[in-house]
Amino acid sequence: MDILLVEDDESIRDVLKSYFLNEGWNVKETGNGKNALQLIQDFKIDLVVLDLMIRGMQGEDVCGKIRQFSTVPIIMITSKVKETDTINGLNLGADDYITKPFRMKEVIARIHALKRRMDMFSSDKLNPITIKRFNRGRFVVNFTTKEVFVDGKKVDLTHTEFKVLNVLTNTPGKAYSRYDLTYEVHGYRNIDVGRTMDMHIRNIRSKIEADPKAPLYIVTKIGSGYKFEYQPDVQLS
Incomplete structure (x- = not known):
C-alpha cells in the first residue's frame, strides 16, 4: 500500500513513517499542504x-481540495477534539478521524481495518449482482463503478x-446500530466515534433524499438504528 503522510511535526512524522515502513507500506511524506496536493496528483x-495543523494550507482545505478530484481514503489526525471539528472533517470527505494524543497501535489498527474494507468493497465476490434498482428504478446502485443514481441523476x-450505502443496500430492511454499522464499514467498534456514523448518514441523506428530514430510503428505526427501506425491484448480473 502506498501512503501519503502529511504531518509538519518532524518527530511525529518520523515515528509514524517508521511504523508504516515496518508494516511493509510505501510512504511519501510532507509537512506542507500544497506539496501534499501535488504528490497526490503526481x-x-x-x-x-x-494532520490538520500543517504549513502552507490547513488540513481541512487540503481535504476539501482532494475531494474535488479523488476518492482516495483519508484519515485525519488532529489535536482538535470538539465534536464540531469531527463533523466538519467528515463533511469535507474524511473517512476516519483520530485525535491526538494517539497510540501508534491504534493508528496502525485503523489503517489495517480501512485497508480490509477497501479490499472487501472492491471485490466482485462481495457483490455478485453488480447493479441493483430500488423504488421502481428511481434509485440505482452500480457496485462495479461505485456510482449511485437517484431519479436519473x-x-x-x-x-x-458509498461503503455505508453498500452495506445498507445489500441487506435492505435490516437495521444496524451506529456501532455495528461502523464495524461493517471501518472494521472496528468504538463508542467514542459512534456519532461519526450519524454524520455519514446525515451527509448521505442530504445527497439522495428529496427531503432529508423525511427520508424515503435510509430510515431510522427507533431503538434499532438505520436501515434501507426498499427491497430491490430489478437485479442484473
Whole structure:
C-alpha cells in the first residue's frame, strides 16, 4: 500500500513513517499542504494520513481540495477534539478521524481495518449482482463503478459514504446500530466515534433524499438504528 503522510511535526512524522515502513507500506511524506496536493496528483496514493495543523494550507482545505478530484481514503489526525471539528472533517470527505494524543497501535489498527474494507468493497465476490434498482428504478446502485443514481441523476458520494450505502443496500430492511454499522464499514467498534456514523448518514441523506428530514430510503428505526427501506425491484448480473 502506498501512503501519503502529511504531518509538519518532524518527530511525529518520523515515528509514524517508521511504523508504516515496518508494516511493509510505501510512504511519501510532507509537512506542507500544497506539496501534499501535488504528490497526490503526481503519484499513485492508496491512503492519506492527514494532520490538520500543517504549513502552507490547513488540513481541512487540503481535504476539501482532494475531494474535488479523488476518492482516495483519508484519515485525519488532529489535536482538535470538539465534536464540531469531527463533523466538519467528515463533511469535507474524511473517512476516519483520530485525535491526538494517539497510540501508534491504534493508528496502525485503523489503517489495517480501512485497508480490509477497501479490499472487501472492491471485490466482485462481495457483490455478485453488480447493479441493483430500488423504488421502481428511481434509485440505482452500480457496485462495479461505485456510482449511485437517484431519479436519473448521478449522486457524488465519498469513499466511505458509498461503503455505508453498500452495506445498507445489500441487506435492505435490516437495521444496524451506529456501532455495528461502523464495524461493517471501518472494521472496528468504538463508542467514542459512534456519532461519526450519524454524520455519514446525515451527509448521505442530504445527497439522495428529496427531503432529508423525511427520508424515503435510509430510515431510522427507533431503538434499532438505520436501515434501507426498499427491497430491490430489478437485479442484473
